[in-house]
Amino acid sequence: MSLVVQKYGGSSVKDVERIQAVARRVAARRDAGNDMVVVVSAMGDTTDELIDLAHRITRQPEPREMDLLLSTGELISSALVTMALHELGQKAVALSGPQAGIMTDTTFSKAKISAIDPARLERELKGGKIVIVAGFQGLTEEEDVATLGRGGSDTTAVGLAARLRADACEIYTDVDGVYTADPRIVPEARKLDTISFEEMLEMAQMGAKVMHPRAVELGQIYNMPITVRSSYSDREGTIIGVENVNKVTGIAHDADVAKITLVGLPDRPGVAHQLFAPLADAAINVDTIVQNVSHHGVTDISFTVAKTDLQSSQKFIESVARDLGASSVIANPDMAKVSIVGTGIQNHPGYAARMFGAMSEAGINIDMISTSEIRITVLIERAKVADAVRALHRAFELDQA
């Protein structure tokens, strides 16, 4: 008997009809002889509605209470999917994240899974039940509920699949799989049959919304291949965790980027550490970083943050900048990142030249550049992001298999 872990996102459980469709899909796999663990997200826009409710009460909700609030969305969908399975005559039980043994650190709103105690899950599976787990949440050491951040249900699913040594981990969403670029921007984008963990990680971190980066990372650490596919069709999806022969696999983009520049920093050893350590402590995710060449002992440091983090982090960044003696802080909220991703990149320095050439031909100015072994990312102005993605998709001939 195989153990299958599935995860259904918010659009897959957005109303009663979709919940019933999910239940039928789960029941069919169960009837085919599989043990089933099913992780669900909150229904449709529930999470956004709860966030809105909180913001009508306070501009800066305490993360602890925000997590308690948001965790209810997944509890509701887990209970409803379980009821739909009961209605189909299946044995099923709904578990909250804490009941499913998911322990986290105490970084409310962006918690990381610290451990999974599978005792209850294994007992329910042994009892012949389909187990429906509320995604996105776990319990801290202080026995408070913490959420795993946007897309955290993916992490719940991959974490459970790894811990339970599942035979398959399937992420159901509203897209068919991972594409060479966002099909809304590039109509000729192709669905990939496979993608390596490393490539998917770069794609996810660079804005491809299909999978949560932390979930891909977990899959990589535990070598747990993940299938991404649509809950609306029977099309084969994309298997993450299998290398493919492409040199450049896909184009990722993230249109929600803000750039912050600290001007006139003293160029002394340790200044970067003094800047970024407090930001890390404050759980502000800093991305691409560029430090200019020093002139007369003074330098500029630019970095990017998620646009959504800008408002909450700007004051804090300004205070850190003051402490460091920066002469000013410039924030530009209208930036975007575009990346080429592929395992072939590490051995072919010519790819960078081809990328920059394509951008130049399209008349797009490059503001910052960052690279990893299998990725090259450029920061550009937001208005040009669609042009850039299309130009790169053409330049690397990604419409051809």
Added chain:
Amino acid sequence: MSLVVQKYGGSSVKDVERIQAVARRVAARRDAGNDMVVVVSAMGDTTDELIDLAHRITRQPEPREMDLLLSTGELISSALVTMALHELGQKAVALSGPQAGIMTDTTFSKAKISAIDPARLERELKGGKIVIVAGFQGLTEEEDVATLGRGGSDTTAVGLAARLRADACEIYTDVDGVYTADPRIVPEARKLDTISFEEMLEMAQMGAKVMHPRAVELGQIYNMPITVRSSYSDREGTIIGVENVNKVTGIAHDADVAKITLVGLPDRPGVAHQLFAPLADAAINVDTIVQNVSHHGVTDISFTVAKTDLQSSQKFIESVARDLGASSVIANPDMAKVSIVGTGIQNHPGYAARMFGAMSEAGINIDMISTSEIRITVLIERAKVADAVRALHRAFELDQA
């Protein structure tokens, strides 16, 4: 420093504005130097909306999953009230029922509190925090969430007040207090300043919706006086747990009553036990019971159940009736109960005569009668309930203090 336990019902937290009003009220009591524990119900119609969602998926939801579903309503309001307190600059923390140490038995949907572990609550109070507790819920021994049934947040509040030896327990609702009769039916009904536990218990069990009977019972067991008052005004409420000098204190009514008659039961010892024991096991609350005089070894037994329980219990009752050899089962879903309640009743048999006389003058037929030491209840047809309450309010001169 005094410890005050307050409870706010669904109408008191039905929207953002009401939640903010509750927070101001709580903060004022806190600023006056009290330790505060605040129990909240789900916002407005949330619980009904969740029930509706479940019933769109299955006609008979499993109680365990239903409880997980319904418990989210109180989690949401506890988080939001806490955020509103933070916005006022107060230190506050939201706790779920399980986090507040509330343990229950496993009768999902109608669970009873089995124990309260106050460790976390006391720690938060000691830390100077206002503690906002999600009402209506607790944790079973198997670590599942169970709800305490309709009005269960009252029970949470009184249970916590008793366990913490609070100096006051205040139930905030949308009415001013306990009235001599429902003011919507009897315009001249008076608000009572005080009422004894026994009287309130009879009033609550007989349909006065202002307090959950189990909550009154807990108050009585632990001798914890309970103040009922409005969250919409500063009017003094009614203190439950203080005797008053009235002979008849109030008129209660319950218009949601169904009557079930088992016709042609063999009149042998033990038949009542064989009938009611399985109903009790199935958690069907049976009320007023009347057994007719036996003729030729055959008798009829009539009893009442909540109208809402009729549909779910009728099949079960019919199967029990068949087993006992009853010739038929007659269900009448359109009945009502009207009661006079007062500690004076036990010493004044004349009250029964006055009650029946008033009913007769009003042309209302009495179907069944039941009595306790401080209560006389008659079962009548539902259409006559308002007439009956008004006639009795007049007959016992309850409009006069």
